[in-house]
Structures are given as C-alpha cells and as structure tokens.
C-alpha cells in the first residue's frame with residue numbers, strides 16, 4: 001500500500017473539509033476523485049501533501065507515518081502534486097522552473113539535467129525550455145504544472161483538475177500523457193470535473209460530499225450509484241438514467 005489515510009478530519013470553523021476519511025492508494029493504480037464544488041477534494045490533497053495539517057487521524061506514506069511531516073519531507077518521500085491553478089515562477093524559464101522543483105523535492109541521486117530534459121520531452125515542452133513561464137499558453141501552463149510535479153520524481157502523483165479549461169483535443173493529449181505515466185509505474189490520484197477524461201484513465205473512483213466519502217469502487221458502478229447521481233450529478237433515482 002502506497003498511501004493510507006485513517007480517520008482523517010479537518011474543519012474550517014463550521015465547514016467540514018474532511019469527515020473521518022479512511023482511504024488507501026495501491027502502488028501503481030490510477031484512482032479518480034470527484035465531488036461537487038466545495039466537497040473537499042483539494043483539501044484532501046492538501047492534507048495528504050502537508051499543506052494542511054489534519055485535526056485528527058493518521059496518514060501513512062510508504063508505510064511511514066507522515067501525519068505531521070512537512071510538505072518538503074513528503075515530497076522527498078515521493079509525493080508529487082499539481083495545483084488546480086498553476087503557480088509557476090512566472091519570470092523563470094520553463095527549464096529553470098523544473099530545476100527549482102527538482103531542487104525542492106527530488107532525492108539527490110535522481111536530480112539531473114538529463115532527467116529534466118526527459119521530462120521536457122515527454123510533457124511536450126522541449127521547444128519551450130527557454131520560454132518564461134509567464135508567457136506560456138494555458139495548455140503549456142498545464143503541461144508545466146505536470147512537468148514541475150514530475151521533476152520532483154514522484155512515486156505518487158496527485159493531479160488537481162489538470163484538464164480544466166482545455167479544448168477537447170488538448171484534453172485528449174493530456175489524458176494520453178497521464179496514461180503513459182501510469183503505465184511507466186507512476187501511481188496516479190486525479191481530481192477532475194471532466195469526468196469522461198477521468199474515466200478513460202482511472203480504474204477506481206472515490207466520491208466526496210461535504211468532506212465525506214459517499215461512494216468508492218469500480219468507476220461505472222460508482223457513477224451509477226443512486227447517491228452519487230443525486231449528490232454529484234443532480235439526477236433523481238426515479239429518472240433511472242445510466243451514466244458512463
């Protein structure tokens with residue numbers, strides 16, 4: 001087991017962002033997470049990566065308790081993530097952004113110019129290596145967000161709504177890239193509102209509502225769960241519509 005959360009809770013005043021969350025991520029799998037706006041998806045990533053500290057509960061990564069570990073410690077253990085809103089260093093070039101990410105999160109023996117060049121290649125950014133991040137198109141900013149996460153050499157890659165705002169063709173390109181990464185052994189957890197893209201990659205799905213896991217399992221079965229249809233899709237069970 002790569003990641004294990006047990007009874008994790010997080011509140012912001014009256015708002016419950018994580019409600020007794022118990023879940024795991026198997027090594028090598030591709031897991032999807034969906035839920036309405038404000039359901040607690042990004043908070044879950046923030047709890048996993050250490051941006052937020054849990055009020056209670058336990059988080060284990062690679063079998064070690066990381067509940068109180070810093071963002072950097074978790075990153076160096078192999079937890080990489082992309083942010084919903086890309087936040088590169090705007091005045092640094094793409095290449096410099098990757099070196100900075102590698103410096104932050106990479107285990108020493110895997111940090112190299114060669115590895116950075118490989119990541120530029122696979123993310124389709126090779127010809128943008130010397131372009132300032134602030135001058136990139138949205139698709140290339142998304143690619144850079146993914147490339148920065150990869151530069152930390154993650155075993156576990158947490159992707160937060162990486163397909164949002166892209167055209168159908170751009171989204172397809174990104175999906176193929178994520179599939180390739182998963183096939184190369186990178187474990188993926190992907191939060192995404194573009195459900196058809198998500199379902200073409202993941203083999204398991206978790207649904208959150210007000211910080212609580214309300215369904216999980218095989219994606220098609222989960223999407224047809226009456227509770228999920230009601231909560232996420234706004235479909236009444238009487239309508240009897242099959243989804244996905």
Ligand SMILES: Nc1ncnc2c1ncn2[C@@H]1O[C@H](COP(=O)(O)OP(=O)(O)OP(=O)(O)O)[C@@H](O)[C@H]1O
Pocket residue numbers: 012015016017035036037038039040041042043044084
């Ligand atoms: N730092 C914070 N301070 C106060 N409230 C917060 C904070 N972060 C998140 N919240 C609240 O916690 C709840 C869950 O937010 P979160 O961003 O995790 O949801 P989400 O499922 O990722 O939503 P979206 O799909 O809109 O990105 C929301 O009500 C949000 O307003």
